[in-house]
Amino acid sequence: xxxxxxxxxxxxxxxxxxxxxxxxxxxxxxxxxxxxxxxxxxxxxxxxxxxxxxxxxxxxxxxxxxxxxxxxxxxxxxxxxxxxxxxxxxxxxxxxxxxxxxxxxxxxxxxxxxxxxxxxxxxxxxxxxxxxxxxxxxxxxxxxxxxxxxxxxxxxxxxxxxxxxxxxxxxxxxxxxxxxxxxxxxxxxxxxxxxxxxxxxxxxxxxxxxxxxxxxxxxxxxxxxxxxxxxxxxxxxxxxxxxxxxxxx
Amino acid sequence: xxxxxxxxxxxxxxxxxxxxxxxxxxxxxxxxxxxxxxxxxxxxxxxxxxxxxxxxxxxxxxxxxxxxxxxxxxxxxxxxxxxxxxxxxxxxxxxxxxxxxxxxxxxxxxxxxxxxxxxxxxxxxxxxxxxxxxxxxxxxxxxxxxxxxxxxxxxxxxxxxxxxxxxxxxxxxxxxxxxxxxxxxxxxxxxxxxxxxxxxxxxxxxxxxxxxxxxxxxxxxxxxxxxxxxxxxxxxxxxxxxxxxxxxx
Numbered sequence: 001x002x003x004x005x006x007x008x009x010x011x012x013x014x015x016x017x018x019x020x021x022x023x024x025x026x027x028x029x030x031x032x033x034x035x036x037x038x039x040x041x042x043x044x045x046x047x048x049x050x051x052x053x054x055x056x057x058x059x060x061x062x063x064x065x066x067x068x069x070x071x072x073x074x075x076x077x078x079x080x081x082x083x084x085x086x087x088x089x090x091x092x093x094x095x096x097x098x099x100x101x102x103x104x105x106x107x108x109x110x111x112x113x114x115x116x117x118x119x120x121x122x123x124x125x126x127x128x129x130x131x132x133x134x135x136x137x138x139x140x141x142x143x144x145x146x147x148x149x150x151x152x153x154x155x156x157x158x159x160x161x162x163x164x165x166x167x168x169x170x171x172x173x174x175x176x177x178x179x180x181x182x183x184x185x186x187x188x189x190x191x192x193x194x195x196x197x198x199x200x201x202x203x204x205x206x207x208x209x210x211x212x213x214x215x216x217x218x219x220x221x222x223x224x225x226x227x228x229x230x231x232x233x234x235x236x237x238x239x240x241x242x243x244x245x246x247x248x249x
Numbered sequence: 250x251x252x253x254x255x256x257x258x259x260x261x262x263x264x265x266x267x268x269x270x271x272x273x274x275x276x277x278x279x280x281x282x283x284x285x286x287x288x289x290x291x292x293x294x295x296x297x298x299x300x301x302x303x304x305x306x307x308x309x310x311x312x313x314x315x316x317x318x319x320x321x322x323x324x325x326x327x328x329x330x331x332x333x334x335x336x337x338x339x340x341x342x343x344x345x346x347x348x349x350x351x352x353x354x355x356x357x358x359x360x361x362x363x364x365x366x367x368x369x370x371x372x373x374x375x376x377x378x379x380x381x382x383x384x385x386x387x388x389x390x391x392x393x394x395x396x397x398x399x400x401x402x403x404x405x406x407x408x409x410x411x412x413x414x415x416x417x418x419x420x421x422x423x424x425x426x427x428x429x430x431x432x433x434x435x436x437x438x439x440x441x442x443x444x445x446x447x448x449x450x451x452x453x454x455x456x457x458x459x460x461x462x463x464x465x466x467x468x469x470x471x472x473x474x475x476x477x478x479x480x481x482x483x484x485x486x487x488x489x490x491x492x493x494x495x496x497x498x
Contacts (some may be wrong), residue, residue: 032391
């Protein structure tokens with residue numbers, strides 16, 4: 001069963017290589033998309049090479065809706081994007097993958113059925129197919145090169161869908177087993193260093209001592225230490241004290 | 250010669266399959282990146298399978314800097330990202346590809362040398378490698394699946410680099426040979442239709458006529474017509490008039 005998550009359908013139009021159909025399924029499922037439609041695949045259907053390549057995303061192939069032509073595949077869709085690698089001389093809005101998936105998300109939220117067409121590997125979509133779309137998606141590749149294959153184009157579009165709808169945290173910290181040091185721990189660390197450095201004659205001359213202590217405390221609190229870091233810094237100071245106490249050698 | 254464009258270096262750490270090294274080169278060059286570094290490739294270097302796969306981006310392989318270990322590869326870099334598929338229990342900031350490439354662009358603009366490490370296909374980077382990085386990049390894939398290969402990970406990161414620095418137009422219109430109709434053209438179209446529809450008795454009953462005319466004018470101006478569209482609409486009306494003038498048959 002396809003997921004209930006609202007999402008665009010990805011329509012592979014006359015795909016040629018089974019491997020690429022499988023790669024497209026993997027690319028989609030990596031980003032939580034599982035509604036594939038396939039129009040007139042060159043090598044028939046089902047395709048064992050697609051299944052082999054789809055490892056883990058084979059369900060998308062089993063559930064894919066097969067259509068004899070583009071019109072049939074798009075029959076229930078109210079807004080359709082066509083992906084193209086080059087300008088086609090058709091008067092139609094052209095979106096980046098980002099802007100397209102943003103619009104798709106808005107339309108889907110509003111209850112529309114949205115589809116994205118991907119053309120056959122060799123030549124891409126025919127102008128006749130593109131004429132059935134409301135808008136074009138063009139990936140802004142290096143103008144001097146431009147060599148995205150079907151799976152890569154599906155991957156980038158699916159990624160942008162996920163970016164638009166996902167609960168993506170842009171920056172987090174992988175803490176492992178550590179946790180941030182608490183205020184008390186930082187305070188105790190400051191005191192420990194201050195006490196020992198005082199003994200060691202670090203805060204000199206006396207009229208600068210207060211300022212030096214403030215700067216040191218400030219350093220600890222600015223560093224975003226974990227409790228493990230704090231323990232290690234305590235250990236450093238204890239070791240220096242032990243070394244001192246052992247006397248010169 | 251690598252391009253002069255400021256950019257991060259992409260460092261492939263102990264890559265296994267030549268095909269994947271070639272695919273990474275293609276992915277990079279699709280988004281204008283051409284500084285590849287390779288650490289201890291499993292099958293030696295140069296690698297004919299990498300060259301075969303890189304079609305059109307082979308220059309990146311010729312110019313790639315080969316290093317025996319990660320430290321050598323990163324020697325000149327002031328900020329390093331490590332890409333990982335799973336949490337590693339190391340206390341380190343974790344960025345989405347988007348946030349990471351934004352930060353990379355800022356640092357590179359400020360004159361820093363930035364690198365991004367990609368691990369070997371089977372198991373990804375070792376914790377020892379990751380410990381040499383300042384931050385982690387994690388692609389937010391479907392938690393129930395997660396099956397990005399090396400080339401795909403390079404592709405998404407390169408795409409995000411391009412998104413951050415590129416002059417990407419998010420929405421444009423591919424106009425072909427057409428251009429938008431001018432106000433005068435829309436005005437003449439309105440007049441043409443209004444005149445003929447008046448003759449045809451369209452504006453009926455008379456007390457609704459003004460409102461009907463306003464709605465019709467509003468329709469034309471709302472439609473974002475090209476001059477070709479306008480010509481076609483003129484033709485439509487002219488044809489209806491001709492058909493009328495030929496008399497019933």
